[in-house]
Amino acid sequence: MADDYYRVTLPESEIPTQWYNVIPDLPEPPPPPLHPGTLEPAGPDDLAPLFPMGLIMQEVTGDSYVDIPGAVIDVLRLWRPSPLMRARRLEQALDTPAKIFYKYEGVSPAGSHKPNTAVPQAYYNHAEGITKLTTETGAGQWGSALAFACAQYGIECEVWQVAASYRQKPYRKTMMEVWGATVHPSPSNVTDYGRSLLAEDPDHPGSLGIAISEAISMAAANPNVRYALGSVLNHVLLHQTIIGEEALRQLAMVGETPDVLVGCTGGGSNFGGLALPFLREKLAGRMSPVIRCVEPAACPTLTRGVYRYDFGDTARTTPLLKMHTLGHGFIPEPIHAGGLRYHGMSPLVSHIHELGLTEAVAIDQSECFAAGLQFARTEGIVPAPEPTHAIAATVREALACKQSGQSKTILTALCGHGHLDLASYEAYIAGSIADFDLSDEALAKSIQAVPVLT
Amino acid sequence: MADDYYRVTLPESEIPTQWYNVIPDLPEPPPPPLHPGTLEPAGPDDLAPLFPMGLIMQEVTGDSYVDIPGAVIDVLRLWRPSPLMRARRLEQALDTPAKIFYKYEGVSPAGSHKPNTAVPQAYYNHAEGITKLTTETGAGQWGSALAFACAQYGIECEVWQVAASYRQKPYRKTMMEVWGATVHPSPSNVTDYGRSLLAEDPDHPGSLGIAISEAISMAAANPNVRYALGSVLNHVLLHQTIIGEEALRQLAMVGETPDVLVGCTGGGSNFGGLALPFLREKLAGRMSPVIRCVEPAACPTLTRGVYRYDFGDTARTTPLLKMHTLGHGFIPEPIHAGGLRYHGMSPLVSHIHELGLTEAVAIDQSECFAAGLQFARTEGIVPAPEPTHAIAATVREALACKQSGQSKTILTALCGHGHLDLASYEAYIAGSIADFDLSDEALAKSIQAVPVLT
Numbered sequence: 001m002a003d004d005y006y007r008v009t010l011p012e013s014e015i016p017t018q019w020y021n022v023i024p025d026l027p028e029p030p031p032p033p034l035h036p037g038t039l040e041p042a043g044p045d046d047l048a049p050l051f052p053m054g055l056i057m058q059e060v061t062g063d064s065y066v067d068i069p070g071a072v073i074d075v076l077r078l079w080r081p082s083p084l085m086r087a088r089r090l091e092q093a094l095d096t097p098a099k100i101f102y103k104y105e106g107v108s109p110a111g112s113h114k115p116n117t118a119v120p121q122a123y124y125n126h127a128e129g130i131t132k133l134t135t136e137t138g139a140g141q142w143g144s145a146l147a148f149a150c151a152q153y154g155i156e157c158e159v160w161q162v163a164a165s166y167r168q169k170p171y172r173k174t175m176m177e178v179w180g181a182t183v184h185p186s187p188s189n190v191t192d193y194g195r196s197l198l199a200e201d202p203d204h205p206g207s208l209g210i211a212i213s214e215a216i217s218m219a220a221a222n223p224n225v226r227y228a229l230g231s232v233l234n235h236v237l238l239h240q241t242i243i244g245e246e247a248l249r250q251l252a253m254v255g256e257t258p259d260v261l262v263g264c265t266g267g268g269s270n271f272g273g274l275a276l277p278f279l280r281e282k283l284a285g286r287m288s289p290v291i292r293c294v295e296p297a298a299c300p301t302l303t304r305g306v307y308r309y310d311f312g313d314t315a316r317t318t319p320l321l322k323m324h325t326l327g328h329g330f331i332p333e334p335i336h337a338g339g340l341r342y343h344g345m346s347p348l349v350s351h352i353h354e355l356g357l358t359e360a361v362a363i364d365q366s367e368c369f370a371a372g373l374q375f376a377r378t379e380g381i382v383p384a385p386e387p388t389h390a391i392a393a394t395v396r397e398a399l400a401c402k403q404s405g406q407s408k409t410i411l412t413a414l415c416g417h418g419h420l421d422l423a424s425y426e427a428y429i430a431g432s433i434a435d436f437d438l439s440d441e442a443l444a445k446s447i448q449a450v451p452v453l454t
Numbered sequence: 455m456a457d458d459y460y461r462v463t464l465p466e467s468e469i470p471t472q473w474y475n476v477i478p479d480l481p482e483p484p485p486p487p488l489h490p491g492t493l494e495p496a497g498p499d500d501l502a503p504l505f506p507m508g509l510i511m512q513e514v515t516g517d518s519y520v521d522i523p524g525a526v527i528d529v530l531r532l533w534r535p536s537p538l539m540r541a542r543r544l545e546q547a548l549d550t551p552a553k554i555f556y557k558y559e560g561v562s563p564a565g566s567h568k569p570n571t572a573v574p575q576a577y578y579n580h581a582e583g584i585t586k587l588t589t590e591t592g593a594g595q596w597g598s599a600l601a602f603a604c605a606q607y608g609i610e611c612e613v614w615q616v617a618a619s620y621r622q623k624p625y626r627k628t629m630m631e632v633w634g635a636t637v638h639p640s641p642s643n644v645t646d647y648g649r650s651l652l653a654e655d656p657d658h659p660g661s662l663g664i665a666i667s668e669a670i671s672m673a674a675a676n677p678n679v680r681y682a683l684g685s686v687l688n689h690v691l692l693h694q695t696i697i698g699e700e701a702l703r704q705l706a707m708v709g710e711t712p713d714v715l716v717g718c719t720g721g722g723s724n725f726g727g728l729a730l731p732f733l734r735e736k737l738a739g740r741m742s743p744v745i746r747c748v749e750p751a752a753c754p755t756l757t758r759g760v761y762r763y764d765f766g767d768t769a770r771t772t773p774l775l776k777m778h779t780l781g782h783g784f785i786p787e788p789i790h791a792g793g794l795r796y797h798g799m800s801p802l803v804s805h806i807h808e809l810g811l812t813e814a815v816a817i818d819q820s821e822c823f824a825a826g827l828q829f830a831r832t833e834g835i836v837p838a839p840e841p842t843h844a845i846a847a848t849v850r851e852a853l854a855c856k857q858s859g860q861s862k863t864i865l866t867a868l869c870g871h872g873h874l875d876l877a878s879y880e881a882y883i884a885g886s887i888a889d890f891d892l893s894d895e896a897l898a899k900s901i902q903a904v905p906v907l908t
Binding site for chain 2: 004005006007008009011012074075077078079085089107108109111148151152170171174175177178179180373376377378379380381382417419420422423425426429
């Protein structure tokens, strides 16, 4: 390939045909989820009311690779392989000797990496005769991805969207409806839990944890309905590894290996998707990148949370997950990166972090928006607020290279575009973006609610 | 290539390096623009206050091919070559023996085909020392494309956006500001013409013709400022031929030639960009596609307009252009496809149509939205309201194939995504999209204002 490339494209024929499971390659496996009643490891049968067996077996598999069904690949091919970009204009603007690459997932119909797992989740449910999926969504990236995926297999999709987002960003709801989904603001009047919260506060703003509780309750109550989760769980990260597998091949095409890999972390699926195939290479000694998680300072799960068993939802209905958590009742300040406002972290990403295989840093949103604006003006793409965190950390690294004179190769994940987040940029341009100082006291209080298992 | 492809991708190295000018290949050249005072053909000097000489020479060139500067290709490579898609899921839903292909331009940073010409326009202006470009925009696709392009070359961008759109779709304005542009609602209080209209009606909704007049007046008054137009002119269509040149190569990769080619027409740049390279092949006898223009029934320039010399703007300041026109004072009903609400048509597309080389059809917007929704649910991509017209005509053709049993190959242009047009889909889903019956009387009255040259 010529040396002046901007975009590294893989032909459709080279789309990966297997997902990668890092667990067998780790020095020790992550702690299992626990049944909240018995505190015994939760087995496949415990998960069966919520997920189809095809996905449950992926959740617990010991295989290093899982074949991607042809019918799933046929949908992914609507936008995959996604491009790997060399950010030459950003490099120039930063006057850095570093080489910056970004893997761009905004080319998917829903505009983020989320359809990579929404499609196989819809596929496996459909294959087992499920006729409807329920889910929660915050800003709406996950809900719209699942709505798109369900439309592909002709199954219904019912979404509980955090009420504050439902009101502030109405177009994500419309996008879900374009794909045929039904959308409720959460708390809603269609579940007992929602009704109880609305009785206390008719204008309840909702939270991701509450929306999860509502979506789960509807799935658990109906035999032909299951629940779908857009992050956190092993099978979700498994599906997202297609990002990193493609990026590995694309970097090889231009003769590069990353010195630093940077991804933003909310529930961990975007970060894991990019990083886990590179972690395999690192564990095998074939490359040695620093792998860095970036989280919002207002929701600092990895940098300030505790590593303990906690619930995934507010109503305490999920299995207990060993993860970095700020407490299942933690309500993050209303930062614009809605996809990073989750109290917990993927147990797999948490475990890898505890093993010392990754670094983590928390960044204020004002620094992130500044980096996002610079990115838009140089690389053209308007990033979603979530990946501006990864961009901000990338800019920090590139400027450090300028100081040190090192020509590092940096790889980051641009997990989605910001076409439906322009209200956030409007606020930033108007100077009305605030940063939030999370006090030690508030954090300690929230963490007190986390169960202590002995 | 395997026979089950969905997406036909060209490697970055095969991006076209020349634009195609169809004029030398036509049986006769299109009539020249006329100076509105002398009614003599307008020469390069007449255009110099508005455009840089690099673009003027492209406007009047007799060469069949024009080299694309390397610095322009380097920006286009941020998203080009764009994908050619086989719409297998749509074919299946329609149960048609036709093969449907669409060339997707929504992968550009601004989300449409417009940056294909915005980038070279900014480049040639910058190369001649111009420090600011002015333009008009309706729904905002063109204004955001030019804002992006100006950011790439470090020149200022000032946009007059039709006031009704400015108020209804605030996020396009924010997108332009993200790329550093200044945006005014039109009519504005920064031009004499704008102030005169606001004095009559402080809530004036504006129109494209008015916004053009304002942008032109600001450019003409300042020596370092020029004006940029997003459609209509020869050099704009020239730049857009990169679409058709790529599509030709991509179809050849899968061994297909189109029987029918379909594009929506507003000012003609998207249609011309796709169609002109195929027209070359048709004129040379190498293929024989039917080439079909699709326009909104509410703004039926080709199907119900007159082919006469008319002004391009409302204030009658442009050269006279021989084109299909509904009259320069025509204000189309407020259909959602803002990019198709222009009273005139590219003189080149008009001329080709008069030569009998193309067909034209007008379709109501309700049929277009129905087709757009079906497209989104099958192919995943949410189309902008403009290309839903092309999709509706494609669906008609595919259903005709089902009737006749013919397996035609249909190629259409999906010129942009609808991420910033979701309010229109919301209205459609809510059942509040109206069609507009343009009466013969209203049309005749508007056409009366078109000058009659003898």
